[in-house]
Amino acid sequence: MTAEMLARRARLMGPNVPTFYEDPVHLVRAEGVWLWDADGRRYLDCYNNVPHVGHCHPKVVEAIARQSATLNTHTRYLHDGVLDYTERLTAKFSHDLRQMIMVCTGSEANDIALRMAQAVTGKTGFIATDNTYHGNTSAVSQLSTRRPPIGGYPDHVRLVPAPDTVRPVGGKLENQPDAFAENVARAIAELDANGHGFAGFMLCPTFANEGFPALSPGFLDPTVEVIRKAGGLILCDEVQPGFGRIGAEWWGHDWLGFAPDVVTLGKPMANGHPVAAVVTRPDVMAAFREAFGYFNTFGGNPVSCAAALATLDVLEDENLIQNARDVGAYALDRLQRIDHPLKAEARGLGLFFGIEFVRPDGTPAGPFTAAVVEGMRQEGILLNRIGRHMNTLKMRPPMPFGRDHVDLAMDTLEAILARTPYDT
Numbered sequence: 001m002t003a004e005m006l007a008r009r010a011r012l013m014g015p016n017v018p019t020f021y022e023d024p025v026h027l028v029r030a031e032g033v034w035l036w037d038a039d040g041r042r043y044l045d046c047y048n049n050v051p052h053v054g055h056c057h058p059k060v061v062e063a064i065a066r067q068s069a070t071l072n073t074h075t076r077y078l079h080d081g082v083l084d085y086t087e088r089l090t091a092k093f094s095h096d097l098r099q100m101i102m103v104c105t106g107s108e109a110n111d112i113a114l115r116m117a118q119a120v121t122g123k124t125g126f127i128a129t130d131n132t133y134h135g136n137t138s139a140v141s142q143l144s145t146r147r148p149p150i151g152g153y154p155d156h157v158r159l160v161p162a163p164d165t166v167r168p169v170g171g172k173l174e175n176q177p178d179a180f181a182e183n184v185a186r187a188i189a190e191l192d193a194n195g196h197g198f199a200g201f202m203l204c205p206t207f208a209n210e211g212f213p214a215l216s217p218g219f220l221d222p223t224v225e226v227i228r229k230a231g232g233l234i235l236c237d238e239v240q241p242g243f244g245r246i247g248a249e250w251w252g253h254d255w256l257g258f259a260p261d262v263v264t265l266g267k268p269m270a271n272g273h274p275v276a277a278v279v280t281r282p283d284v285m286a287a288f289r290e291a292f293g294y295f296n297t298f299g300g301n302p303v304s305c306a307a308a309l310a311t312l313d314v315l316e317d318e319n320l321i322q323n324a325r326d327v328g329a330y331a332l333d334r335l336q337r338i339d340h341p342l343k344a345e346a347r348g349l350g351l352f353f354g355i356e357f358v359r360p361d362g363t364p365a366g367p368f369t370a371a372v373v374e375g376m377r378q379e380g381i382l383l384n385r386i387g388r389h390m391n392t393l394k395m396r397p398p399m400p401f402g403r404d405h406v407d408l409a410m411d412t413l414e415a416i417l418a419r420t421p422y423d424t
């Protein structure tokens with residue numbers, strides 16, 4: 001069955017289409033934090049951040065169905081949905097971030113963020129970290145390091161070493177904030193020298209795709225000073241930490257403690273309905289609209305806004321950010337208690353947590369981590385791995401995850417760790 005489906009995918013979708021796991025899971029339905037495959041087997045979802053308030057939440061499902069049966073069109077007609085949602089959501093931001101454009105994907109949102117920085121500064125140079133992903137448009141993929149662009153990184157892009165708490169930039173943890181900022185200053189000087197000039201730095205405030213290093217609030221302060229002095233914009237990609245995932249605040253930048261110029265949102269925003277957005281200050285929005293106009297056929301449509309509004313309602317009504325804080329702290333405590341010779345660091349923030357594995361000789365234990373992921377999948381627990389060397393287990397479950405779910409995941413993890421050979 002699986003082999004047949006993989007062959008059909010290759011025939012219909014082409015080669016090299018990504019799947020998870022050596023034995024990919026064929027899912028047919030879901031509810032809350034649970035997924036079921038075609039054979040009726042149940043899996044605990046420890047990975048998916050898109051079904052933010054839980055898979056198939058009845059309030060979101062109902063809101064989508066009701067609005068689909070009433071009206072769906074685009075934002076060149078007037079409709080309350082986009083206004084009501086924009087008002088509700090922008091009220092969650094400080095720093096005068098009170099205007100918004102709704103789009104359909106995080107990639108589109110980041111593409112707009114780049115153009116906002118160009119419109120404000122008149123410059124074209126961008127900085128990102130050297131181990132990240134911000135999306136798949138041609139402009140944004142030039143900042144994403146999973147697959148380098150054909151012909152190499154263009155001259156207007158500079159990549160700085162990503163923060164890391166096992167192998168810190170600058171050699172020591174206490175030097176890392178300044179060392180990171182010095183690399184950003186150097187990149188800005190290079191962009192100035194090559195004629196592009198510095199338009200903006202795109203970053204995720206929890207460096208989620210970099211491997212979610214265990215940083216502390218204030219980490220970015222020296223970098224923010226460098227960026228402000230140079231006159232560039234801070235483009236804050238909240239696709240991963242946003243909407244309370246980190247349990248501490250609604251947004252990663254509020255937790256880290258800096259004021260972005262542009263914030264981009266995506267994945268969890270409408271519980272699986274394709275909704276994303278760019279939030280910014282009125283002066284940045286005005287510069288962008290004057291330079292580029294902008295219309296998005298599907299962005300901000302009434303059904304998308306109904307889905308996003310319902311997701312926001314559930315997030316608040318069910319107190320899920322507090323849940324992320326409490327259950328995340330419980331999960332981190334259990335991770336920290338795990339005793340294993342390859343464990344280099346257990347880390348996490350809210351419902352985003354994991355363990356980095358390193359061999360006794362100091363090299364990253366990527367294949368071992370892969371074997372653990374496969375072992376967990378065989379036991380019905382879905383998670384994955386991330387980081388420069390793919391040696392960090394990544395758990396990022398839907399927000400209604402409870403302590404009982406943590407216990408099940410951690411008990412299983414302990415059993416898998418005990419039986420996975422260290423030299424894998």
Ligand code: PMP
Nearest residue numbers: 105106107133134135239240266
């Ligand atoms: N930014 C970050 C940090 C992401 O992790 C992703 C997707 N993994 C994106 C942007 C792109 O979002 P989308 O797939 O919705 O285009």
